[in-house]
Amino acid sequence: MMRYVPMMVTCKEAHGFLDDYLAGELPTKQRIVFDWHIKMCNCCKQYLDTYQQSIALCRDNFYDSEEDCEDIPEQIVQGIVAAKRTGGD
Amino acid sequence: MDGWRQNAYAEVDESELVRKIVEGDEAGFEYLVRRFGGRMLAVARRITGNEADAQDCLQEALLKSYSNIGQFQGRSGLNTWLHRIVVNVSLMRLRSQKRAREDSLDPLLPDFDGHGMRVGDAPIAGVEEIEEMYEQGRTRAAVRAAIERLPNDYRAIVIARDIEQLNTSETAQLLGISTSLVKTRLHRARAALKRLLDPVEI
The missing domain is CATH 1.10.10.10 (Winged helix-like DNA-binding domain superfamily/Winged helix DNA-binding domain)
Structure with missing residues (x-):
């Protein structure tokens, strides 16, 4: 039989703490509760790991790398230079 | 712009390039467009998701940067400053776009x-x-x-x-x-x- 565990939260409640936890903005008491939940719950531990990794994956792969960027087409250069001369229209 | 003039600008450091543009040097602005425009267009394309909007955002961002170039302090590189401008313009465009169908999350x-x-x-x-x-x-x-x-x-x-x-x-x-x-x-x-x-x- 499970004994009363102080400060226990459900997975759903812990899920709501995720972003503040990652931002380091979770108040101390909630952080302790969250840490405790993650220690006890493999599903949420795994979820937290992949959640963080998917954020990093997006950050690192959204833009083209510097070397993949093509030169700006000449037609566009001329269009912008002309627009500057006419005041941006 | 003539090729030899472009090469001349490649030798100029960023603060000097900015000074020239502030003083109304058109060739300097054209060099800035060529030097940074490709990367900015790629960023706008990625955010807006379509070519026509990306080109519009690039133009708006470059004209905005021209108007505000006197405020460039050199605390970050010109590349970073221009990146932030094109990101802001593109995000505003993205927000104003309404897609025909958006799936619920x-x-x-x-x-x-x-x-x-x-x-x-x-x-x-x-x-x-x-x-x-x-x-x-x-x-x-x-x-x-x-x-x-x-x-x-x-x-x-x-x-x-x-x-x-x-x-x-x-x-x-x-x-x-x-x-x-x-x-x-x-x-x-x-x-x-x-x-x-x-x-x-x-």
Whole structure:
């Protein structure tokens, strides 16, 4: 039989703490509760790991790398230079 | 601009280039467009998701940078300064775009049982394509396809917060929404992306 565990939260409640936890903005008491939940719950531990990794994956792969960027087409250069001369229209 | 004149500008450092543009040097501005425009266009293309909008955003960003170049302090590089301008313009464009059909994020959010315990995720449609891209080594394409599935309002927040690393207040100010809405949408968008990218086996 499970004994009363102080400060226990459900997975759903812990899920709501995720972003503040990652931002380091979770108040101390909630952080302790969250840490405790993650220690006890493999599903949420795994979820937290992949959640963080998917954020990093997006950050690192959204833009083209510097070397993949093509030169700006000449037609566009001329269009912008002309627009500057006419005041941006 | 003649090739030899372009080469001459390549020798000029950034603060000197800025000074020339502030003084009305047209060739200097043209050099700036050529030097940084390709990268800025790629950024606008990625954010707006279409070529016509990207070109409009590039032009707006470069004209804005021309008007404000006197405010360039040189604390960051010109590249970084211009990047921020084109990102801001493109995010505003993204927010104003209404797509014909936007799928709800609900099927992509985690499931919990009646006691608030996490339960296994049900299969979702459309992730095979993302998985296939990743298996082919096309990680960028997989990530972009996942982000592309988000509604525009959510996509703008993910780009601002997780890719551009703006904080919650900066994002709220840029997009003209409350900080609590930024947090709510970011949480839903991240959960959806995590689910979409799960097959990637990160």
